[in-house]
Amino acid sequence: MTDDEYEAELARLQVALVDAQIWAQAEGKKICIVFEGRDSAGKDGAIKRITEHLSVRQTRIIALPKPSDREKSQWWFQRYAEHLPAAGEWVIFNRSWYNRAGVEKVMGFSTPQEQEIFLRDVTPFETMLDDAGIILIKLWLDISKKEQKARLDDRRADPLKRLKVSPLDAVAQEKWDAYSAARDEMLRRSHHAGGPWTCVKTDKKKDARLNTIRHILHILGCPAYSLDVPAPDADIVFGYDKVIAGERELFK
Amino acid sequence: MTDDEYEAELARLQVALVDAQIWAQAEGKKICIVFEGRDSAGKDGAIKRITEHLSVRQTRIIALPKPSDREKSQWWFQRYAEHLPAAGEWVIFNRSWYNRAGVEKVMGFSTPQEQEIFLRDVTPFETMLDDAGIILIKLWLDISKKEQKARLDDRRADPLKRLKVSPLDAVAQEKWDAYSAARDEMLRRSHHAGGPWTCVKTDKKKDARLNTIRHILHILGCPAYSLDVPAPDADIVFGYDKVIAGERELFK
Amino acid sequence: MTDDEYEAELARLQVALVDAQIWAQAEGKKICIVFEGRDSAGKDGAIKRITEHLSVRQTRIIALPKPSDREKSQWWFQRYAEHLPAAGEWVIFNRSWYNRAGVEKVMGFSTPQEQEIFLRDVTPFETMLDDAGIILIKLWLDISKKEQKARLDDRRADPLKRLKVSPLDAVAQEKWDAYSAARDEMLRRSHHAGGPWTCVKTDKKKDARLNTIRHILHILGCPAYSLDVPAPDADIVFGYDKVIAGERELFK
Amino acid sequence: MTDDEYEAELARLQVALVDAQIWAQAEGKKICIVFEGRDSAGKDGAIKRITEHLSVRQTRIIALPKPSDREKSQWWFQRYAEHLPAAGEWVIFNRSWYNRAGVEKVMGFSTPQEQEIFLRDVTPFETMLDDAGIILIKLWLDISKKEQKARLDDRRADPLKRLKVSPLDAVAQEKWDAYSAARDEMLRRSHHAGGPWTCVKTDKKKDARLNTIRHILHILGCPAYSLDVPAPDADIVFGYDKVIAGERELFK
Ligand SMILES: Nc1ncnc2c1ncn2[C@@H]1O[C@H](COP(=O)(O)OP(=O)(O)O)[C@@H](O)[C@H]1O
Ligand SMILES: Nc1ncnc2c1ncn2[C@@H]1O[C@H](COP(=O)(O)OP(=O)(O)O)[C@@H](O)[C@H]1O
Ligand SMILES: Nc1ncnc2c1ncn2[C@@H]1O[C@H](COP(=O)(O)OP(=O)(O)O)[C@@H](O)[C@H]1O
Ligand SMILES: Nc1ncnc2c1ncn2[C@@H]1O[C@H](COP(=O)(O)O)[C@@H](O)[C@H]1O
DSSP: OOHHHHHHHHHHHHHHHHHHHHHHHHHTOEEEEEEEESTTSSHHHHHHHHHTTSOTTTEEEEOOOSOOHHHHHSOTTHHHHTTOOOTTOEEEEESOGGGGGTHHHHHTSSOHHHHHHHHHHHHHHHHHHHHTTEEEEEEEEEOOHHHHHHHHHHHHHOGGGGGGOOTTGGGTTTTHHHHHHHHHHHHHHHOBTTBOEEEEEOSSHHHHHHHHHHHHHHHHTOTTOSSOOOOOOTTTEEEHHHHHTTSSOOOO | OOHHHHHHHHHHHHHHHHHHHHHHHHHTOEEEEEEEESTTSSHHHHHHHHHTTSOTTTEEEEOOOSOOHHHHHSOTTHHHHTTOOOTTOEEEEESOGGGGGTHHHHHTSSOHHHHHHHHHHHHHHHHHHHHTTEEEEEEEEEOOHHHHHHHHHHHHHOGGGGGGOOTTGGGTTTTHHHHHHHHHHHHHHHOBTTBOEEEEEOSSHHHHHHHHHHHHHHHHTOTTOSSOOOOOOTTTEEEHHHHHTTSSOOOO | OOHHHHHHHHHHHHHHHHHHHHHHHHHTOEEEEEEEESTTSSHHHHHHHHHTTSOTTTEEEEOOOSOOHHHHHSOTTHHHHTTOOOTTOEEEEESOGGGGGTHHHHHTSSOHHHHHHHHHHHHHHHHHHHHTTEEEEEEEEEOOHHHHHHHHHHHHHOGGGGGGOOTTGGGTTTTHHHHHHHHHHHHHHHOBTTBOEEEEEOSSHHHHHHHHHHHHHHHHOOTTOSSOOOOOOTTTEEEHHHHHTTSSOOOO | OOHHHHHHHHHHHHHHHHHHHHHHHHHTOEEEEEEEESTTSSHHHHHHHHHTTSOTTTEEEEOOOSOOHHHHHSOTTHHHHTTOOOTTOEEEEESOGGGGGTHHHHHTSSOHHHHHHHHHHHHHHHHHHHHTTEEEEEEEEEOOHHHHHHHHHHHHHOGGGGGGOOTTGGGTTTTHHHHHHHHHHHHHHHOBTTBOEEEEEOSSHHHHHHHHHHHHHHHHTOTTOSSOOOOOOTTTEEEHHHHHTTSSOOOO
């Protein structure tokens, strides 16, 4: 795919996202998209393309900093719940409540018991959101160890990306296996009817972005797309059930 | 019980509540007490006695007005969740998320489907609070039809109580049976290990208040009560399981 | 005044408060009452009597705990501003933004520069609230050194009042003069047309409470009081301008 | 300026923005940037370039929808105040409290009295933010009538920009003069030492963006810019005092 082809296709898909938001506003739909994935898996970039032409007043990107002490003592989902969408709103979480099963587990930022409780509670939590009519789209952006290394190295060299370099990056490669194990347990235990996980291979950024948007558009199923929305490439975007069935693999 | 005896016993129990809050602060306990019951069942009065000597900065009474349109479109529990207690805090709900199964059902303020979803979701919701270490005490204040009539009549005659008279009072007696049916389904479906219902007979206000406090103190189980806390009177305060077992009855 | 006379007069005045709230709801008035005063000056007790028969859903008592580190770095008025009343609401601050000029100054909880900025900014801040149609009633509860000592001693002896005993009480007497100086500067610099200070002598609790309510009722000037509201006793309740004019004195 | 030159210079300036945010975090600076200007003046586009490489967790873009009825009854600044920055945070307002003096005045969304109050209160409000150490950067993006027409026409034709088309656009040209008059009064009355207005000519988008960033960088005055930051072009970016002095003109 050339750059021009990518840009053209991206613009086509963004037109459909605009269709979808106009429709969602009219219908009072509530959209909640959760982006998860290792450091440098491409969360920020994907979110940028999705929101590029959406309404600034109806779309919120939520990227919470680490919890304060008071927040730590509260119900874990509390500080996320206050940002959930009302009618017509789109809320995109750049990392989310799943921190507890990912970075917090690997880095020891919470207790094993808290992490276990999270994994037990997340399915009922999301089932309630589903019951409330919130369209919940959960995306796991999956990057290979090699590509992550390349991106993290690149970040460190790029003066524009210094704010992306976090102390946690330093151990991302080192703790690769721990993150893989955390991811596997997390996906396995939180994949459910009201909040299924979709995996996206992100080693090729452009393919990942285009297919992520295609997937979102398919899930939203807006009846009024002014253009054909091709199905996502099944090798790039696939439900976690395909992984369970052994038909697809996540990076190890 | 004379007035003096009542005041003396109330003061004794309030001393134990003070013990309990000092302990809860030190231990970082999170206390959440939910008061439910028909109009005039005695929620405001009980809450007043409980909070009388508690810390104004660590205790919050939450009495939400009816939801705005935007709130109506959100996840039902969202506007309640933001008030849940952090470490050391006591939060008392004067009416709560249970509105959906009570007044909203009887008055048609939400759809039957929304009410059904609530009854399905409230147990997992509260189970999560329990998992988070929140001590959840749910109280159903049970008043008889006759006593309610007397109190509502009294309110209408008392210039001090005009702000308690709500348009909904007018139909409380008329819709008595609908409220009873709503209550029965609500209690039955939301009585669970992490959030058991306790019923309190409130036709006799003083007995009700003293025994409510005794119950709270027993549940909190603060090891350092400076005074003996008598068990609540089992004819006034009883778990909803007693009703299920046919050993106690709620007013019809 | 006997207890019975006090109770009777309190009830009469509370009836007028109920009148006032009914009127304020109908007219969409926004009421904001600020209670300031030294430890044990009677803030909690006065607030209790005022709110006793008001609507729990339209009246909020705000008693904020000490600011978190994040809050400390924000605009000082920010965490108070979020609680200001909307149409029909009554908000009562039990201590307020004036902490910066009182306890924070005496105890050194903020810098002299922050305290100076506060004293410079508070008048424009309140002028804006006044411009916004918020009825702002600022009360300085004035207690004598001797009476404070008696009350603090009493607190320490009373198991019911243990939650009122704060580490700051211990130095209240010792730092009496520093508190007096802080008070004098605060009142002098923040007494202005849109937010005048009213002083209340509180050594006699009952007189203080009755006269505080009378003052509030006079300020609100609800046209529909169902009972005559006597003017407050000019020796107990007086504008700070009387102090400026040398006609009244605050305790030294 | 070719596209490549623009991109190269943009990247250079963004590197300096990254420097500035790293410094602001370390120093606990609080940054608040207000973007104002007519429809299509280029607010969204400029904000996008500024935030492109900033930390998603320390930077918030606030683009509030129209106020609810409850919000309308509150102190006007209240719903904005809650988003003000704490230490280390950058908050960018895409339209702001100035709505009251612009769109609300021209469209009659509030009363003349409310608008007058706003113009009287905004200077003391912002002076307080300045006193609180918030670095407040207020930008008026100034577009010509002709260029606005072209952009609005373009929007209507571009399926990607449909969410930018608002009912208010329809009258933007028609009410051009009313908007000019509102702007002139607004700038004149709210230009003050603690919150000076800077005007940016935005008919040439690229020049506008680069110079806007240069201006921000100069104001921030981070000592550690790793690159030279050229001064903004004085014909594109200029203080409102230049307009007052008759040295520069805004579009009529
Ligand atoms: N000490 C901590 N406790 C809990 N969570 C933390 C802690 N430090 C960082 N986090 C969380 O870990 C996640 C990843 O951090 P980081 O890699 O720095 O952010 P980003 O995803 O923006 O690159 C973020 O959601 C952050 O809030
Ligand atoms: N239209 C409505 N929609 C939803 N809830 C409502 C509506 N009207 C009243 N309520 C709720 O019904 C409950 C009972 O109302 P009311 O009897 O007036 O209050 P109170 O419990 O203070 O006496 C309150 O929680 C109130 O918020
Ligand atoms: N009825 C209204 N009352 C008050 N403000 C409004 C109203 N309608 C729109 N606004 C405000 O006017 C501003 C301009 O609206 P619009 O042109 O639709 O938005 P945008 O700036 O996103 O293009 C926004 O800040 C919006 O919140
Ligand atoms: N360390 C502190 N910093 C700022 N304010 C405080 C601090 N400690 C107590 N306060 C405030 O001082 C006031 C009196 O405290 P207390 O007497 O403990 O209720 C309350 O408003 C407290 O929030």
